[in-house]
Amino acid sequence: MSNMVNVKVNGIPVSVPEGSTALEAARQAGVSVPTLCYLKEINEIGACRICVVEANDARGFVAACVYPVKEGTEITTNSPRLISARKTTLELILSDHNRKCLTCVRSGSCELQKLCKEYGVEDEDRFAGKMNKYGIDCSAVHMYRDNEKCILCRRCSAACEKLQSVAVIGANDRGFDTHIASPFEKPLGDVSCVSCGQCITVCPTGALSERDDTQKVYDAINDPEKHVIVQTAPAVRVGIGEEFGYPLGSIQTGKLITAIRMLGVNKVFDTNFSADLTIMEEATEFLGRYTSKENLPLITSCSPGWIRYAEFYYPELIPNLSTCKSPQGMFGSLAKTYYAEKMGIDPKDIFVVSVMPCTAKKFEAMRMEHTAVKGLPDIDVVLTVRELARMLKKSGVIFSDLPDGEYDTPFGLGSGAGTIFGATGGVMEAALRTAVRAVTGKEAESIDFMDVRGTDGIKEATYDLDGNVVRVAVASGIANAKKLLDAVKSGEKQYDFIEIMACPGGCVNGGGQPIQPANVRNTTDIRATRAAGLYEDDKNLPVRLSHENSDVKQVYAEYLGEPNSHKAHEILHTGYVVRNRF
């Protein structure tokens, strides 16, 4: 245990580990200090000056987020001088900020807006003067950037570089001209951005937002020719509640189904179903490769942010990627083939809407190279959880009062294995549950594979399936994935099967999930809390194994034959391309 030091915060004595910051000491004393640029372990740069405090061992104000306390340090966090300084800082930020708050996508969830209210900023124009004009960058398929609303906190560029090792955005130029952009001012759509959306979820203001595709869904619903079907990804059921006042980690599957149905769509289906289907295909693919020892380790392909990263940064690993489409893709493929035939509807008239915790899924939906019906997209529109919530709020549903609904058939049943796809390690666990059965002919003794659970960035485990040793690894957050893959490439580590999720913690912390402000992110492990909801859901579901999903069995019996059959390959599998980073 590290040495403790005794400090005082507003006169309250506390004992904190040596090296703690004033911010941490304050929190220990039950005192909150406002922050704006600070993101724990990701962006600790003391740039915004909102967290200024007074310390008896420093001259002037110090930034609490980076000021280390020592034995005897006395911190004051709320003197009139400090309150006034913070207010002035906010007024200065506003002097170069587009203040069209009423129409801003983040109105109500904006951290700058909230602080201005708390600190009683009365005059947005106190420091009126020249303002930067940038225009909106709409070039990326998944998001918009409005630099006129950027406060230069650098949380986005820190997330891009430190969490994701992508680093395609950063601060360009200096002084008043400083702005967040890509090298050589290239639009975001022209650089090697992987579309993960982590920058959006950490942005305190409306500078970054998902591309809003809700109008396309309204148009389809109002088009009598269109048969609109919706699929909801595993992590959506644990995310959506946050938009309606439920605590982090609460599962709202039933109300989610009812609410979507009330928008006037034809059918509501579960992506958990196609997650189970993915497991059938991928476990079979794995056993094939494991037996032939070809293209090992097999690397999962469910996360489109990871796939885009691999195409840009690890083209040499493309042969190792699973050829399985993601659960979203498999669902869309079956909707436009099997479902169209079964229902007697022209695939052109089937409009598939995905509700995803993800912005990269918007990119995935635009991949036309291997769609099930040539010339038709597998997926017509991808909505993030935030966009869906926007639609639901507009529609007037009183979410908390809704009765629980059930998914429609024939894609309505999802197993617990499907549900845990939303958490890092979930795909691996789901695959192991089915692989054990396939290799040994009997079910696993315990279907809870605890070694691959949890929010550690990299997890490893080895399993002995009747004498067949299977070495697995799981990584989430691309920076962790990079570390793992470099160890594999150098020969330092050997695995048979690797799961990679682009977002830290997996889809529960995806770029399309509800925004949680920094003060929540800094004090709660939102990844673990949301994941716990999914594991609870898994535990309570009647079917917990993909190979026991009767809807999946039915699709194989009626249409696909068996996993990895010729037909399954044509419809459910895909290919990848090498992309140039520069």
Next chain:
Amino acid sequence: MKKKISTLPFKGTPEQAEQLMAVIAGVSSGGHADKSMLMHVMQQAQSIYGYLPYEVQVMIAQGMDVPLEKVYGVATFYSQFALAPKGEYNVSVCLGTACYVKGSQNVLDKICENLGVEPGECTEDGRFSVEACRCIGACGLAPVMMINEDVYGKLVEGDVDGILQKYKI
């Protein structure tokens, strides 16, 4: 001031690339470049190429395994780095305090008008580049400009066309 990105075609030679790679090799050990040497490498690259165009920054990013945005961020932060090539004649007008109050901004504007470029740019034929600089230590002659090594002092707008004409032939 926002840096201008040159649209002139890159004319780097294999010899220059080799020199740059040698600089990067000089700060590397075991195949890994010391990333804290980024600015040093960029300075060397600028002395090899005269400026830091896209192609050169990509070489640095790949050679040192640092994100291109990091290179570009540094290149646009420090005034010593240029994103546009220098012309055969580099016209550098002092905008330091003494020169500025004596009207050097008007001189600079006149030069830009004459050559059809903005400060920080190079003419398409590669002959002239224009930049604003800070004090060159000749305040007594304000306003001052330099064309390569030649110093011109006590300038008025009307001098500009005549002086540039000398270099155009």
